[in-house]
Amino acid sequence: MTSLPRPTIVWFRQDLRLQDNAALAYAIELGRPIIPVFIWSESESDRWRPGAASRWALHHALMSLQADFAERGLKLIIKKEASCMEALQELIQQTGAQRIFWNRRYEPSLRQLDSTLKRELISAGLEVKSFNSTLLNEPHTVASGSGAPYKVYTPYWKKVHPRAVDAPIAVEVERLLPVSMKLRSREIADLELLPRIAWDHQIATAWDMSEAAAQKRLDSFLAGPILNYASQRDRPDFEGTSSLSPYLKWGLIGPRQIYHAVQQRCDLEQEGVHIYLKELYWREFAYNVLYHFPHTSDQALRPEYDRFPWADNPEHLQAWRRGRTGYPIVDAGMRQLWQTGWMHNRVRMIVSSILVKHLLQPWRRGAEWFWDTLLDADLASNSLGWQWSGGCGADAAPYFRIFNPITQGQKFDPEGLYVRRYVPELRGLDAAVIHQPWEASPLDLKTAGLELGRDYPLPIVAHADGRKRALEALALFKHQQALVK
DNA sequence: TGAAATGTTGGGGCG
DNA sequence: ACGCCCCAACATTTC
Numbered sequence: 001m002t003s004l005p006r007p008t009i010v011w012f013r014q015d016l017r018l019q020d021n022a023a024l025a026y027a028i029e030l031g032r033p034i035i036p037v038f039i040w041s042e043s044e045s046d047r048w049r050p051g052a053a054s055r056w057a058l059h060h061a062l063m064s065l066q067a068d069f070a071e072r073g074l075k076l077i078i079k080k081e082a083s084c085m086e087a088l089q090e091l092i093q094q095t096g097a098q099r100i101f102w103n104r105r106y107e108p109s110l111r112q113l114d115s116t117l118k119r120e121l122i123s124a125g126l127e128v129k130s131f132n133s134t135l136l137n138e139p140h141t142v143a144s145g146s147g148a149p150y151k152v153y154t155p156y157w158k159k160v161h162p163r164a165v166d167a168p169i170a171v172e173v174e175r176l177l178p179v180s181m182k183l184r185s186r187e188i189a190d191l192e193l194l195p196r197i198a199w200d201h202q203i204a205t206a207w208d209m210s211e212a213a214a215q216k217r218l219d220s221f222l223a224g225p226i227l228n229y230a231s232q233r234d235r236p237d238f239e240g241t242s243s244l245s246p247y248l249k250w251g252l253i254g255p256r257q258i259y260h261a262v263q264q265r266c267d268l269e270q271e272g273v274h275i276y277l278k279e280l281y282w283r284e285f286a287y288n289v290l291y292h293f294p295h296t297s298d299q300a301l302r303p304e305y306d307r308f309p310w311a312d313n314p315e316h317l318q319a320w321r322r323g324r325t326g327y328p329i330v331d332a333g334m335r336q337l338w339q340t341g342w343m344h345n346r347v348r349m350i351v352s353s354i355l356v357k358h359l360l361q362p363w364r365r366g367a368e369w370f371w372d373t374l375l376d377a378d379l380a381s382n383s384l385g386w387q388w389s390g391g392c393g394a395d396a397a398p399y400f401r402i403f404n405p406i407t408q409g410q411k412f413d414p415e416g417l418y419v420r421r422y423v424p425e426l427r428g429l430d431a432a433v434i435h436q437p438w439e440a441s442p443l444d445l446k447t448a449g450l451e452l453g454r455d456y457p458l459p460i461v462a463h464a465d466g467r468k469r470a471l472e473a474l475a476l477f478k479h480q481q482a483l484v485k
Numbered sequence: 486t487g488a489a490a491t492g493t494t495g496g497g498g499c500g
Numbered sequence: 501a502c503g504c505c506c507c508a509a510c511a512t513t514t515c
Contacts, residue, residue: 349486400515401487471515
């Protein structure tokens with residue numbers, strides 16, 4: 001019997017694509033049969049196990065990746081085990097694989113898991129290689145002049161943006177070699193990533209979770225919206241943003257691909273293009289902060305804020321979650337999130353300001369809800385965003401920065417189109433009052449067929465009162481902290 | 486990637 | 501013609 005070439009395992013995790021996949025490309029270079037595998041080991045995840053919406057996205061991303069491999073005669077192996085090590089060992093024993101490659105992850109608990117695994121696999125005699133396919137600049141390569149990690153975006157950006165970005169890796173998929181033996185694999189459905197009760201209908205019509213769809217979305221964004229990005233990105237009533245975040249989440253597209261497509265197809269002098277690239281670096285900055293300050297998914301970067309006396313009001317929290325705060329722009333955002341698995345970024349800032357400032361709820365409650373409901377739920381970006389709103393993080397909003405949900409609505413949804421789309425009970429109201437229905441005249445309300453307090457709630461707290469309360473609470477806290485020091 | 490309060494300026498109405 | 505007031509528009513400061 002001729003000795004068969006030993007296959008290479010490519011372990012897919014948050015890089016569910018064929019193109020620009022460094023681990024896969026390197027495996028192909030070796031010219032040996034490849035076993036692509038995905039492992040679901042829930043018991044190994046910490047409290048930030050993927051939320052319901054991103055599990056939905058994962059299911060569809062795996063279906064798509066499996067189909068893409070099947071087209072080339074390969075089977076994406078699905079494993080469901082208590083531990084990744086167990087799953088990998090079984091595969092190694094069964095196939096005689098000698099090498100295992102993957103693309104690196106950066107979430108603190110996953111990084112720890114990966115480094116343990118790498119050690120164990122090496123000591124078991126395997127060749128293990130890891131790659132970067134997720135970031136433009138990995139956090140360990142970025143430090144300030146003094147050697148400290150950056151905590152402020154602008155100096156971070158100034159440091160990294162002049163660096164050359166590696167071109168996306170062209171993966172020669174036609175050279176993919178399958179293994180000849182039949183390998184045991186679970187069905188993707190066995191992972192039970194889909195919801196038990198079918199709440200995903202609208203999400204399914206809004207999102208096609210495939211590598212091809214990600215590229216299509218990139219193409220259409222670069223062909224139009226990016227030109228007006230400077231002004232339109234803040235308008236939730238238009239599709240002015242890239243909407244690529246759900247694809248970035250599981251790596252259906254990578255930032256190198258986005259960056260180079262922008263470089264090649266866009267006028268870099270244009271303001272919108274420039275601002276968009278800066279947004280891509282916000283994602284990088286978020287990874288940088290979480291990597292260097294691994295506690296910031298759970299605790300404030302500024303430790304004194306963990307002693308802030310946040311309110312604990314389950315009714316308020318629930319009203320916020322369900323989009324029943326009585327502020328139309330907030331409720332539209334929360335319902336967009338619930339219905340579509342995504343929320344416009346401008347509105348994310350408004351809804352988080354309401355929760356943390358007007359309602360004084362802990363930013364962690366908001367982060368947990370976003371984690372469960374966002375298709376793009378990303379630990380680094382989510383933590384950074386919520387700590388920004390909470391005023392307790394890196395480059396955070398100062399404590400006195402409190403959004404006015406009425407003026408924000410009027411400014412960024414001037415016709416009320418966004419509100420009408422997601423808060424149907426307000427559809428009959430005129431643009432002049434749609435962001436403050438309590439100001440509508442009795443006639444307006446009658447015409448709109450609306451009774452406040454019955455069909456739509458009155459504001460959960462009057463803006464002026466909520467603002468005043470937050471300012472007082474935070475000023476008092478600042479004062480007390482100053483005394484403690 | 487704020488909002489509100491306060492300050493300043495300048496045009497126009499009007500006695 | 502002039503001073504006075506009002507107030508919008510803009511600028512600055514304060515939270």
